[in-house]
Amino acid sequence: MSNDEKIYQQILKAIIEHQLPPGARLPEDSLAVAFGVSRTGIRKVLQRLALEHFVVIVKNKGAQVNRPNETEALEVLDSRILIEPQLIHELLPHWNTTHSQTFRTMVQEENSAEQNSQLADSIQLTARFHYELAKLSGNRILAAFVEQLCYRSSLILAAYGTRGSVSCDGGDHSKLLDLLDKKDANNAEKWMRDHLKHIKASLILESREEQNIDFKRLFSR
Amino acid sequence: MSNDEKIYQQILKAIIEHQLPPGARLPEDSLAVAFGVSRTGIRKVLQRLALEHFVVIVKNKGAQVNRPNETEALEVLDSRILIEPQLIHELLPHWNTTHSQTFRTMVQEENSAEQNSQLADSIQLTARFHYELAKLSGNRILAAFVEQLCYRSSLILAAYGTRGSVSCDGGDHSKLLDLLDKKDANNAEKWMRDHLKHIKASLILESREEQNIDFKRLFSR
DNA sequence: GGGGGGGGCATTGTATACAATGGGTCGAGA
DNA sequence: TCTCGACCCATTGTATACAATGCCCCCCCC
Structure with a gap:
């Protein structure tokens, strides 16, 4: 499994298990240091999660865990x-x-x-x-x-x-x-x-x- | 509509209308100059298209229009x-x-x-x-x-x-x-x-x- | 004391530089 | 002449630098 995929899986798991509760902010920098990669890799993962509706990305405000209405x-x-x-x-x-x-x-x-x-x-x-x-x-x-x-x-x-x-x-x-x-x-x-x-x-x-x-x-x- | 979205729509349209036929390569550089942005923006769009199965991205080989089997x-x-x-x-x-x-x-x-x-x-x-x-x-x-x-x-x-x-x-x-x-x-x-x-x-x-x-x-x- | 404005900080958006990979070509040897 | 191998170029992967945005706090003025 590629490195991106591993990061994706880990974040997704954390979201689904509510270790990252709905509304939690996901700053690129913090995640980048946590996973030991640059923001580039994190952004890719966040955008995928956004397309799949697990996080919401607001322009210039970043990503947070989706809170389904x-x-x-x-x-x-x-x-x-x-x-x-x-x-x-x-x-x-x-x-x-x-x-x-x-x-x-x-x-x-x-x-x-x-x-x-x-x-x-x-x-x-x-x-x-x-x-x-x-x-x-x-x-x-x-x-x-x-x-x-x-x-x-x-x-x-x-x-x-x-x-x-x-x-x-x-x-x-x-x-x-x-x-x-x-x-x-x-x-x-x-x-x-x-x-x-x-x-x-x-x-x-x-x-x-x-x-x-x-x-x-x-x-x- | 955001700039990314416009690029996404244009490429998608070209794919669906077969102006970009299945198998066509989509080099990041060429697209970047065509749309007047850097590769960063293009990559984002290509990855979205890949998640939606309109293009296929092979690691280190880039994107090409999906040829459905x-x-x-x-x-x-x-x-x-x-x-x-x-x-x-x-x-x-x-x-x-x-x-x-x-x-x-x-x-x-x-x-x-x-x-x-x-x-x-x-x-x-x-x-x-x-x-x-x-x-x-x-x-x-x-x-x-x-x-x-x-x-x-x-x-x-x-x-x-x-x-x-x-x-x-x-x-x-x-x-x-x-x-x-x-x-x-x-x-x-x-x-x-x-x-x-x-x-x-x-x-x-x-x-x-x-x-x-x-x-x-x-x-x- | 309250409200509005400005400045600074934290964070994201975008471009670019450099590293790494893959394929193609050219050349040497059999 | 054909095949194998090494080098080079084109392209992508990744990190980083700088610009732009938004928010918060503080200060000033009313």
Whole structure:
């Protein structure tokens, strides 16, 4: 893996695990010394992260970790609801006992992370479950897109998620595996859709609009 | 629009219109003098184009316009087949006569471009029809993804498309508008799926594998 | 005491210089 | 004449220098 890629992975990991919380500033200089490279390399990574919506770069003000707003959160979940259930049909023909084993191991990791109250690990493992599944579809473009959506979901869950919305996953995911083992495409698809809708519904979206306050209306007597 | 953005748009346009054909090299220096900036600005744009799969950057060898292979072409079309038909349901509630007018005008442009044998224009207008439609879904994330897929499709059509696969679109697109005007969601969805499948089927994918030649097998007596 | 303006500092934007890599060409030897 | 090798040039990778911007604080004036 190239050096840039390593830096990218490390920063992305830190963002997803909320070691770099939403809103955190990412000064080029500090990162440059931290990784032992010049600002040039850091800028490249930051711009990639910006294109993928993990950070926001404001001209002449630099980068900070994206703080997804309500609209973005809902759109990410809606995108997943539209795509992931359909991928079930694509991946089921390839599904075999080896995959089943691998994914059941992953579910166990999720459960133990959850029981130890390692929220960050739990969220990340949940994301991984979903995008590893997407990869089995065989369509690398869609798999990459789902992967990005899952990572963005990690950010969203950490910001708007309730404990319940994350922790119910462990049990849930193994149910999907049962359906896949039975080659029950329709119920597996339905399960996936309901699962994602459940997560979407569990988000706490305080609807106080911080933006677009209509001062004129507000202060007209 | 920022300066970078302008450069990005110009290069992207040139790629989609095949003024920069697949495989064309994009030396940083030449582009830098062409746009009157230093290599720094060009590199940023090229890396963005690379992340979006319009160019390929090979370390120490630079950038060239992506030449989509068979697999990539099929995956792009499959992605669109999975997403776009479903978006019909999302956009139909917002569909009104104003939209209808706008899109019918677009179809006319497509037809005239096609009649004048302006293949590049025709391909691009077709792409635009699809992603403008996607934008009406209200989900900006999916719309942006579809937009990217449509642009990639332009590259693919120019490389693998038959004249028929492009030119049949003009008449086709207006049929979809009729269905949308009738608020016939199911048939509009079906139309979209068939339309994309038709395009996919019309690609000429010569299956001579240029890569991964198995010399060992080839030359073992 | 409060508000507005100016200056300094921290940070990013852009260009350029130098290092490193890859490919192509020219020449020597078989 | 063909092949292998070394050198050179074109191009990219990386670091650094300087310019430009924005923010914050302080001071001055009202």
